[in-house]
Amino acid sequence: MMRLIGRGFLGSLALAFLAAATPGAQGVITLAQPPGAPNPSAPGTPPARPVSPDVSALQAAQRIPDNDQKIGAIEKWLKDFPESGSRQQAYTALFDTLVKHRPTDRASILDAAQKGIDAAQEGFRASGYSRFAGALLTAGMFLEDAAVMAETGLTVFEDEQNKQMQRARATHLGTLGRIRIKQGRVADGEKLLKEAYAANPEIPSALIGLAEVAEGRKDSKAALDYWLQASLTGRLSKEDRAKLEAFYKNAHNGSLDGLDAALDAKYSETSTNPVHADTYKVTAARSNRLVLAEVFTGAGCGPCIAADLAFDAAMERYPRKDLAVVMYHMHIPLPDPLTNQSTVERAKYYSINGVPSYAIDGSLLGGGGGDRSYTKRIFSRLVPDIEKELEAESGGELTLEASLAGGVVKATATPAGLGGEGNAVRLQILLVEELLAYSGENGIRFHPMVVRSIGGANFGGFTVDRGAPVAVEHVFDLAQITEETQKYIDDYEKTRASTQSGFTFSRKPVAMNLGNLAVVAFLQEEKSKQILQSSYVRLHD
Amino acid sequence: MIKAVAVLAIALAAQEQAPTPIRWSAQPRAKDVVAGGAIMVQATAEIDEGWHLYALDTVEAGPIPTQFSAGPADAFTLEKHDIEKEEPKRALDPNFSVETGYYEGSATFGLPIAVAGELKGGERRLEVTVRFQACTTRICLRPQTATMKLDVKILD
Numbered sequence: 001m002m003r004l005i006g007r008g009f010l011g012s013l014a015l016a017f018l019a020a021a022t023p024g025a026q027g028v029i030t031l032a033q034p035p036g037a038p039n040p041s042a043p044g045t046p047p048a049r050p051v052s053p054d055v056s057a058l059q060a061a062q063r064i065p066d067n068d069q070k071i072g073a074i075e076k077w078l079k080d081f082p083e084s085g086s087r088q089q090a091y092t093a094l095f096d097t098l099v100k101h102r103p104t105d106r107a108s109i110l111d112a113a114q115k116g117i118d119a120a121q122e123g124f125r126a127s128g129y130s131r132f133a134g135a136l137l138t139a140g141m142f143l144e145d146a147a148v149m150a151e152t153g154l155t156v157f158e159d160e161q162n163k164q165m166q167r168a169r170a171t172h173l174g175t176l177g178r179i180r181i182k183q184g185r186v187a188d189g190e191k192l193l194k195e196a197y198a199a200n201p202e203i204p205s206a207l208i209g210l211a212e213v214a215e216g217r218k219d220s221k222a223a224l225d226y227w228l229q230a231s232l233t234g235r236l237s238k239e240d241r242a243k244l245e246a247f248y249k250n251a252h253n254g255s256l257d258g259l260d261a262a263l264d265a266k267y268s269e270t271s272t273n274p275v276h277a278d279t280y281k282v283t284a285a286r287s288n289r290l291v292l293a294e295v296f297t298g299a300g301c302g303p304c305i306a307a308d309l310a311f312d313a314a315m316e317r318y319p320r321k322d323l324a325v326v327m328y329h330m331h332i333p334l335p336d337p338l339t340n341q342s343t344v345e346r347a348k349y350y351s352i353n354g355v356p357s358y359a360i361d362g363s364l365l366g367g368g369g370g371d372r373s374y375t376k377r378i379f380s381r382l383v384p385d386i387e388k389e390l391e392a393e394s395g396g397e398l399t400l401e402a403s404l405a406g407g408v409v410k411a412t413a414t415p416a417g418l419g420g421e422g423n424a425v426r427l428q429i430l431l432v433e434e435l436l437a438y439s440g441e442n443g444i445r446f447h448p449m450v451v452r453s454i455g456g457a458n459f460g461g462f463t464v465d466r467g468a469p470v471a472v473e474h475v476f477d478l479a480q481i482t483e484e485t486q487k488y489i490d491d492y493e494k495t496r497a498s499t500q501s502g503f504t505f506s507r508k509p510v511a512m513n514l515g516n517l518a519v520v521a522f523l524q525e526e527k528s529k530q531i532l533q534s535s536y537v538r539l540h541d
Numbered sequence: 542m543i544k545a546v547a548v549l550a551i552a553l554a555a556q557e558q559a560p561t562p563i564r565w566s567a568q569p570r571a572k573d574v575v576a577g578g579a580i581m582v583q584a585t586a587e588i589d590e591g592w593h594l595y596a597l598d599t600v601e602a603g604p605i606p607t608q609f610s611a612g613p614a615d616a617f618t619l620e621k622h623d624i625e626k627e628e629p630k631r632a633l634d635p636n637f638s639v640e641t642g643y644y645e646g647s648a649t650f651g652l653p654i655a656v657a658g659e660l661k662g663g664e665r666r667l668e669v670t671v672r673f674q675a676c677t678t679r680i681c682l683r684p685q686t687a688t689m690k691l692d693v694k695i696l697d
Binding site: 085121123124127131164167168171200202203233235298301302303330331332333334352353354355356357367368369370371374441443499500 | 683
């Protein structure tokens with residue numbers, strides 16, 4: 001029996017995902033959340049292009065013309081937003097203002113500099129030392145302190161560069177190791193490849209080389225282990241993928257059965273979420289709102305790792321009656337075969353310029369992620385926004401019923417209680433796959449809540465008459481969606497290949513697992529983008 | 542036949558681009574040019590702190606490289622193989638787990654642009670377009686396109 005993730009939402013989803021091996025399984029009708037009460041006193045209309053509270057507050061603080069007030073406002077901001085991704089920017093602004101307008105306040109100036117340096121991502125702090133030391137030099141103040149800062153920066157720089165160099169060196173070690181093996185110097189080659197692997201465990205060439213050495217020794221167990229690890233880097237070429245499959249078939253009576261399950265198990269064994277979230281305890285102020293998190297991400301996006309894992313942790317903390325998460329995949333910066341036309345259109349709606357970006361109930365947060373070490377920071381930023389929304393009254397009711405039968409998902413969403421007045425509202429109905437296994441270039445394998453299609457003309461949802469809302473029925477024809485997604489991905493591949501010679505996707509996971517589908521619906525004010533209420537229905541047990 | 546022309550190029554180019562952490566400008570390096578020859582345009586990227594503008598070379602499983610073009614095609618052609626460029630920094634990029642070439646702070650490129658020999662005297666608008674991708678360690682932007690326009694006056 002293979003090992004599963006064994007924790008939280010992704011763990012249970014993975015279990016269901018792996019257990020649901022019956023492609024033709026029919027869905028089970030499930031009723032949606034209890035309808036929300038009408039809310040005539042819903043909050044006012046936010047600005048047309050939502051900006052996260054931390055970013056807008058910092059911008060406002062920086063615009064204050066009076067310098068004493070500006071310093072006070074930035075210091076208050078730093079207390080108010082302890083987990084904001086803009087803290088480095090805030091400390092820099094504070095430092096600059098202090099240097100200009102309180103040049104004798106050495107303690108505060110140096111404190112702002114040090115905290116600005118510390119706010120940078122691990123491995124990227126050297127430039128902060130240089131920046132602040134240089135600013136003191138330019139201002140001609142505290143040169144002794146500036147010298148200490150620059151000296152420390154030099155040490156940190158050398159350390160950071162050395163770590164980077166060791167990782168980069170792995171590529172060269174890997175190449176040399178494979179040459180040695182080709183030359184018949186297997187022991188030398190294997191030693192070099194192991195050295196490369198130790199320096200950078202994500203380097204596929206070393207793992208492939210080690211797999212081939214193990215194959216040569218007839219050590220199938222070790223070979224499979226290396227092949228699986230290589231595949232999980234998400235950077236196997238088509239040719240190497242074919243080699244992995246040939247090896248696997250050879251060891252498994254000509255069958256690929258079980259390969260994906262072995263990859264899932266290996267991933268679960270080697271990849272852990274840095275955040276283990278406590279379960280949300282419902283407060284007295286909990287409203288009837290189902291909070292919706294919309295995440296724009298990419299399987300080929302390095303900085304999306306922290307955001308993806310932070311939302312995994314959020315799904316572990318909040319049950320689906322409290323939080324629904326949907327993931328819109330994008331071809332940024334590398335092509336992502338989980339992208340489809342509907343996710344692209346949704347990104348246009350929010351004017352998404354980069355990934356990761358995310359919105360809670362229609363309000364875009366500052367965005368940004370990082371490597372795994374940033375997961376906790378991103379998660380900590382999300383929690384206050386989610387919990388604020390959990391206590392905000394919904395702006396209407398939304399009942400959702402959905403069923404899967406005969407290759408179609410039929411969803412009926414019934415809005416109510418919107419009040420006659422107010423901004424135009426649209427109803428969005430999304431078809432999502434609750435868990436999908438695909439190893440993209442950023443190494444994330446399990447992708448939850450992948451948006452596969454959105455209802456309405458040009459994937460834009462449905463108009464709602466606030467005064468007299470009516471039920472909207474939308475049918476997702478699964479075969480048609482698969483065909484259209486396949487065409488979209490094929491066309492994208494051709495277009496990309498015209499500018500990037502030889503480009504092909506290593507896999508095109510466009511076929512949906514029918515035992516793993518869900519429908520998410522929500523009501524959204526068109527102009528403000530504020531989401532009034534959401535609903536979520538699983539189409540399986 | 543090669544026709545001698547003088548070029549009066551407006552130093553600062555108009556740009557059509559959305560707000561971005563990478564801001565482009567372009568200006569010609571010389572005032573005179575020979576039709577059928579080439580004018581050299583200097584394109585400069587001003588890069589916000591923390592951002593990487595990726596180099597011109599393609600890296601397998603790496604970012605979209607910075608790419609220039611010039612137009613309109615009946616008047617101007619970029620000699621892509623002769624672009625002058627600063628040596629980019631190179632390092633293992635945590636966003637791609639491969640070594641990438643990139644620029645920080647600013648980057649300057651010399652773009653040799655061939656002028657069609659058949660051009661008649663008068664003002665022409667040269668459009669220099671750059672497609673590029675940029676990332677920090679925390680976010681990657683979708684590929685962006687910036688067009689810089691230079692008014693070129695050709696004298697008979």
